[in-house]
Each structure stands twice: as structure tokens, then as C-alpha cells.
Amino acid sequence: MTPKCISRFLSACCFAIMVTGSAMAQPAKPFEPYSGQPGKDVVWVPSPQALVDRMLDMAKVTPRDYLVDLGSGDGRTVITAAKRGVTALGVEFNPDMVALSRKNAAEAGVTGKATIVHGDIFKTDFTKADVVTMFLLSSLNLRLRPTLLDMRPGTRVVSNTFDMGEWLPDEMISAGGECSSFCSAMLWIVPAKVAGTWQMGKAELTLEQSFQMLEGRMNAAPISKAKMLGPQIAFTAGDKTYAGRVTGDRMAGTASDGSKWQATRR
Ligand SMILES: C[S@@+](CC[C@H](N)C(=O)[O-])C[C@H]1O[C@@H](n2cnc3c(N)ncnc32)[C@H](O)[C@@H]1O
Structure with a gap:
């Protein structure tokens, strides 16, 4: 190999090392969820914030309440409830959404009141909740219905858009304003068993x-x-x-x- 060849070879090696090194130094792209992103039993679509506010109003949440959001996504319902002084728990299956919602809760300054756990809503005990919120599907609501009906009488259950079959809601609202999709919610109050x-x-x-x-x-x-x-x-x-x-x-x-x-x- 002539000195010229050796010099070219070394330059090429340096270039390759620089390229590889700079690629390795790139920080990992932060996770960004997208509407319609696949989920275990239902995709992620965020509830419009205006509806989240109305859902919590309809449930008449107070700082004495313990709220559980089933399939908590980016944590918006849990965080909004925590900002009202409610002790709130989110259950979310997607670990990236869990990390994102924990970050969102920290940024909102509500980590003392808002907790997100990684879990499956069908395997997590949420029966101590005073308020249950959800944005799932009617078929999933029906699977949850027996558990909900066995909860303490007076427990408030609020669902974005999707119903509970023959268990008719006690109240319905819509977000109104500029809300364009998934803008209505229903409230059920768990009845005492009196038959x-x-x-x-x-x-x-x-x-x-x-x-x-x-x-x-x-x-x-x-x-x-x-x-x-x-x-x-x-x-x-x-x-x-x-x-x-x-x-x-x-x-x-x-x-x-x-x-x-x-x-x-x-
Ligand atoms: C339509 S999004 C609603 C998110 C949030 N509750 C809201 O209202 O903005 C449904 C969420 O449920 C999660 N999910 C689906 N199946 C689940 C399961 N079996 N256990 C826990 N989370 C689940 C999805 O990953 C998604 O984040």
C-alpha cells in the first residue's frame, strides 16, 4: 500500500468512526402517542379535556374521593382529578403510556395525589374507588359491569361515550363548545340491592x-x-x-x- 493509499484508508476509517459515534450519541426519540394507537383491549384516543372536566363535575368529585381511571392513557383524567384535590389512580397497560403519564403528573405537580400503575384493568382491584372513570368500549363496560354493580352503593361510574347495556345511566352530559368527537358522557350511581x-x-x-x-x-x-x-x-x-x-x-x-x-x- 502506497502512503497515499494508507492516508485515504485512515481518512475513511476516521469518517466511519465519526458517523457511527454521532449516531450513537443521538438521544433516543421521546415516545409520542398517537390517536388510534393500539392498546390491549382498546386503542388510545384521548378524552377531550373539556369532557374530562365535565365528567368530574358530573361525578361531583371532592377531595374526600378516591378515583380510579380504567385505561388511563396519558393520565389526563387522573391529573385533572388530582388538581382538584382528589386521590386518583390510573391503571394503564401500555408501559410507554405509563411512563408518559407519570411524567405528565410530575410536570403538573400532582405526584402526591396522582398515581399511575402498570396493569390490566381486568386483573386490578379497583373496588375501593368512590369514583370510576373510563373511556373504553360498551363491550368492555359490560365485562366490568358485574364488578361495578357489586361496589359500595353510591359509587359513581362515569363513561366517556360508551354505555352499560340495559343498565341505563342516571345522568348524561355533553362537553359542548368546540368539542368535535367523543364529547358525551354518562353517569351511573351504583344502586343498593333491595330486591x-x-x-x-x-x-x-x-x-x-x-x-x-x-x-x-x-x-x-x-x-x-x-x-x-x-x-x-x-x-x-x-x-x-x-x-x-x-x-x-x-x-x-x-x-x-x-x-x-x-x-x-x-
Ligand atoms: C380510549 S383510551 C382512554 C385514555 C384515557 N382514559 C382518556 O380518557 O383520555 C383507552 C386506554 O386504555 C388502555 N387499555 C386498553 N386495554 C387495557 C387493559 N386491558 N388494561 C389497562 N389499560 C388498557 C389503552 O392503552 C388506552 O390508553
Whole structure:
């Protein structure tokens, strides 16, 4: 090899090392989610922020609440709740979304109130929540429904867009304004379980229950306008309307004529 060849060879080697070195020195591209990104059971599409705000309003969240967002994505619902003083947990299957949402929570200064766990919503116990939020699919809501219905009466469940089949919502809202897609939400209040026979003074109250809707009889006479809202019961029997609260095997309240009433499960 002539000196000229050796010099060219060395220059080429230096160039190759520089190119490789500079490529290695490039910082890894930060993860950026995209709408429609595949997820385990449902893709990621972010809830519009205006709707997140309205969902939390509809659930009447307070700092005493523990909220769980099932499939928490970039953490926006958890973070928004935490900013309102709520203790909030997000459950998310995609580890990149978990890392992103933890970073978002840190940037929002709410790491003390907002926690994101990496997990599968179908394998994570969320039954201690006072408020459950979700933006999944109706088919997934139906899989979660038995668990939700077994939660403490009064638990608020809010879903972006997707329903719960025959369990009709207690309230519906839409984000309005400039929201253009996935702009409506529904609220369900987990009803107390009251089906069966109750002794109400000298009368027998028999109740049949389908989610929050009730039918039944007081002695032989059918009751009407009978409904649960969480632990609250209301029904009309004869010319009186009864409103009360259910606590386990006892319910008590006030009738429309001002008299107090109570019933115990038989
Ligand atoms: C439509 S996005 C909603 C994100 C967020 N809750 C919001 O409202 O902006 C659904 C999220 O659920 C996550 N996901 C899908 N299947 C899941 C599962 N089995 N367990 C936990 N997360 C899941 C997806 O990765 C995605 O981030």
C-alpha cells in the first residue's frame, strides 16, 4: 500500500468512526402517542379535556374521593382529578403510556395525589374507588359491569361515550363548545340491592329490582315511581311518596305527609 493509499484508508476509517459515534450519541426519540394507537383491549384516543372536566363535575368529585381511571392513557383524567384535590389512580397497560403519564403528573405537580400503575384493568382491584372513570368500549363496560354493580352503593361510574347495556345511566352530559368527537358522557350511581321482602310497620313491601329500577307491591297494591339512586330509595304507594336511605338490611326515611318510616328485610 502506497502512503497515499494508507492516508485515504485512515481518512475513511476516521469518517466511519465519526458517523457511527454521532449516531450513537443521538438521544433516543421521546415516545409520542398517537390517536388510534393500539392498546390491549382498546386503542388510545384521548378524552377531550373539556369532557374530562365535565365528567368530574358530573361525578361531583371532592377531595374526600378516591378515583380510579380504567385505561388511563396519558393520565389526563387522573391529573385533572388530582388538581382538584382528589386521590386518583390510573391503571394503564401500555408501559410507554405509563411512563408518559407519570411524567405528565410530575410536570403538573400532582405526584402526591396522582398515581399511575402498570396493569390490566381486568386483573386490578379497583373496588375501593368512590369514583370510576373510563373511556373504553360498551363491550368492555359490560365485562366490568358485574364488578361495578357489586361496589359500595353510591359509587359513581362515569363513561366517556360508551354505555352499560340495559343498565341505563342516571345522568348524561355533553362537553359542548368546540368539542368535535367523543364529547358525551354518562353517569351511573351504583344502586343498593333491595330486591326481596321487607317488613314496613304492619305492611309487607315486596321489591323486584332491575339495576336502579324497582317494581313491587305494598301488601297487594302495586307501588309506582320506584327507583334507587345509590343508597337512596323512592317510591309511591297509595297516596304517599316515600323517600329513604338503605343501609344493609334496613331502610328508613320520611313520607310525603312528614311521617317517619322504616323497613327491615325479612
Ligand atoms: C380510549 S383510551 C382512554 C385514555 C384515557 N382514559 C382518556 O380518557 O383520555 C383507552 C386506554 O386504555 C388502555 N387499555 C386498553 N386495554 C387495557 C387493559 N386491558 N388494561 C389497562 N389499560 C388498557 C389503552 O392503552 C388506552 O390508553
